Amino acid sequence: MSPSDPTLYEVLGLPRSASAAEIKAAYRKAARNAHPDQGGSSERFHRVTEAYRILGDPQSKAVYDRKLNPGGPGTDAGTAGTPGTTGGRTAAGPAGRAAGTRSAPERTAADLDRPPVFVPDFSPQNPPLIPLALAGTQIHGTPRRPGFFSRIGSNTAGRFDAENRTIRLLDRELLPEYPAARLVNGLHIPDAGPRGGNLDVGHVLLGGYRMAVLGSLMASPGNYRWDGRHLLHRGRETSTLRLADAVRTLQSRFPECNVTGWLVLHSPNGNPFEPIVDYPPNLSRSAPATLHAANPGGLLRELRRFFAEGPQPNTVQLPVLAPLIDASSR
Numbered sequence: 001m002s003p004s005d006p007t008l009y010e011v012l013g014l015p016r017s018a019s020a021a022e023i024k025a026a027y028r029k030a031a032r033n034a035h036p037d038q039g040g041s042s043e044r045f046h047r048v049t050e051a052y053r054i055l056g057d058p059q060s061k062a063v064y065d066r067k068l069n070p071g072g073p074g075t076d077a078g079t080a081g082t083p084g085t086t087g088g089r090t091a092a093g094p095a096g097r098a099a100g101t102r103s104a105p106e107r108t109a110a111d112l113d114r115p116p117v118f119v120p121d122f123s124p125q126n127p128p129l130i131p132l133a134l135a136g137t138q139i140h141g142t143p144r145r146p147g148f149f150s151r152i153g154s155n156t157a158g159r160f161d162a163e164n165r166t167i168r169l170l171d172r173e174l175l176p177e178y179p180a181a182r183l184v185n186g187l188h189i190p191d192a193g194p195r196g197g198n199l200d201v202g203h204v205l206l207g208g209y210r211m212a213v214l215g216s217l218m219a220s221p222g223n224y225r226w227d228g229r230h231l232l233h234r235g236r237e238t239s240t241l242r243l244a245d246a247v248r249t250l251q252s253r254f255p256e257c258n259v260t261g262w263l264v265l266h267s268p269n270g271n272p273f274e275p276i277v278d279y280p281p282n283l284s285r286s287a288p289a290t291l292h293a294a295n296p297g298g299l300l301r302e303l304r305r306f307f308a309e310g311p312q313p314n315t316v317q318l319p320v321l322a323p324l325i326d327a328s329s330r
Contacts, residue, residue, distance in 0.1 A: 008051040008064065016068070020058070027052035027115070031136070043124045045132055049116070056115040112207070112307055114314040116180035129318040134325060138175050139167065141185040141328030144200060158218030159241075163202045165266045166216040169296050170205065174303060180314040181207045181307070187327040191242075192249040201246045204324055205303065206317065210310035211257045212303055213250060215241035219265040219275040219295075226293040228283050231263065240291065247290050254320050258310060261291040264299045272297040 009016050012026040030048045034040035054060045118135060122128040128135050143163035167185060175181055187201040203214040217239070225232040231240055243261040251259040267274035277293050279285055285292070285302065294302060307313050 007068065008055055011047050011051040012055070016065070020056075023052070023055050027056065045136060046122070046124065049118075049136065052115040053117055111313050112178040112180070112304070114179070116314055116316045117312070118316050118318060120318065130322045130325065135316065135318060135321070138179075138181060139171060139183045139185070140325050141187070143167070143202065144186045144188070159202070159216060162216035162218045162264075162266045165296075166203060166214060166264055169272075169300070170203075173300055178207060178307065178313075180316050181205060182316060182321050182324075184321075184324040184328050187324065189246070189249060189327050191245055192252050193245050195245065199242055199246050199249060201250075201327075202241070204250070206257075206321060206324065207307045208310045208313040208315045209257055209317070210307055210313070211250060211254065211259045211320075212306060213243060213246050213259060213261040214299075215243045215246075215261070215263045217241070217263065217265055219267055221275075223276045223278055224265060224293065225278045225280075226283075227280055228289060228291070231293055240293075244291050253323075256317075257320065260289070260306060262299055262302065263291065263293045265293065265295055267295070272300075 007016075009018065012018075012023065012030050014022060014026050018026070027048065031045065031052075034044040034048045054064050118128065120129070134140070143160055145160055163185065167183070170183055175183065182205070184204045184206070185202065187199075187204060189199050189201060191197050191199050201213060202216050205212040205214060220233060222234055224238070229244075231238045240263055243263055247259050247261040251257070265275055265277065273295055275295055277295060277298065285294075285298070292302060
């Protein structure tokens with residue numbers, strides 16, 4: 001950084017004494033003003049995002065502060081970072097974690113509230129793989145409105161409403177606390193399985209090296225039962241929207257990700273804890289599985305755990321995000 005360059009604090013309009021809460025508030029305000037959709041520029045938005053990526057993490061902030069004040073107390077040349085490290089911490093790859101970092105069970109939802117890191121990194125001289133306005137936006141695409149003949153089916157008739165409810169739920173309850181999450185809606189993808197054809201996927205929520213594939217339905221009155229493969233309501237099997245096929249297809253296409261599916265059932269009365277979804281005693285809600293079923297309240301709880309336990313949850317994988325967005329615009 002040359003003497004004429006603004007410091008990261010100046011990029012966010014902050015004094016060096018700013019608290020963590022003040023840094024977060026300043027970032028959100030600066031990001032809105034700098035975003036290309038709001039009259040800003042890609043270069044300015046990148047500077048703001050990079051400033052928060054460093055100042056929003058206590059360890060990388062400490063390294064940066066030592067660089068600003070190399071003679072200050074607590075300076076330790078051995079902690080300023082070496083090749084293969086990020087902000088003084090050893091970088092963990094998608095398949096594991098670095099020594100000294102917390103293990104997955106010890107992580108909490110607080111890990112999700114860290115500033116996003118874009119992979120691969122980019123700069124004004126090295127443009128991102130997709131336009132910055134897309135990379136910095138959390139919600140992409142809209143539910144696919146059913147055609148006239150599709151609306152005749154009972155499941156399809158309620159699916160469009162249920163998908164909009166899921167988007168509002170995640171936008172209100174999860175995305176604000178998870179800056180790196182990217183929600184892509186209304187995807188149309190080729191089925192890589194033996195059935196062939198195409199799959200209409202309601203939502204994909206990407207965060208770090210984990211991907212949640214979501215299907216949404218309006219629930220009928222009464223309890224549901226989920227045995228890990230079949231969803232039963234009053235003894236009759238209910239459609240799972242080919243979610244298992246979608247999970248297998250996306251896992252095959254993006255092997256670097258851990259892909260899991262959720263079928264979310266919305267109660268017509270809007271109660272997030274209805275309907276009740278019963279699991280058999282030998283099937284744990286928290287156990288790894290290809291597919292889960294949950295009401296909206298359960299979905300939020302399980303998604304927070306799913307993403308917080310993954311490696312580098314604050315990473316935005318641009319090579320994965322780009323084809324997902326493309327699949328939502330077909």
